Amino acid sequence: xxxxxxxxxxxxxxxxxxxxxxxxxxxxxxxxxxxxxxxxxxxxxxxxxxxxxxxxxxxxxxxxxxxxxxxxxxxxxxxxxxxxxxxxxxxxxxxxxxxxxx
Numbered sequence: 460x461x462x463x464x465x466x467x468x469x470x471x472x473x474x475x476x477x478x479x480x481x482x483x484x485x486x487x488x489x490x491x492x493x494x495x496x497x498x499x500x501x502x503x504x505x506x507x508x509x510x511x512x513x514x515x516x517x518x519x520x521x522x523x524x525x526x527x528x529x530x531x532x533x534x535x536x537x538x539x540x541x542x543x544x545x546x547x548x549x550x551x552x553x554x555x556x557x558x559x560x561x
Contacts, residue, residue: 509546
């Protein structure tokens, strides 16, 4: 009789542990989905910020513009490429900070 009680107790204990692990698994999957959503949203926000920031500051931050013969200015890098460079740089910084590297 005591052996049957032990088997029943173990069975209930295992079922309880399985239910706990399943709930924990669901919670972790939800957290992963939330992190991915925030990551994607951050990328979109960075793109929008760079677009607005570049339009406001393009004369001050033109990477590809060089001066030839002291008076001629030539833009070697198209504005779209410059925006992508700035956006990539900010995404790298964001990833660095998000991983707690500081």
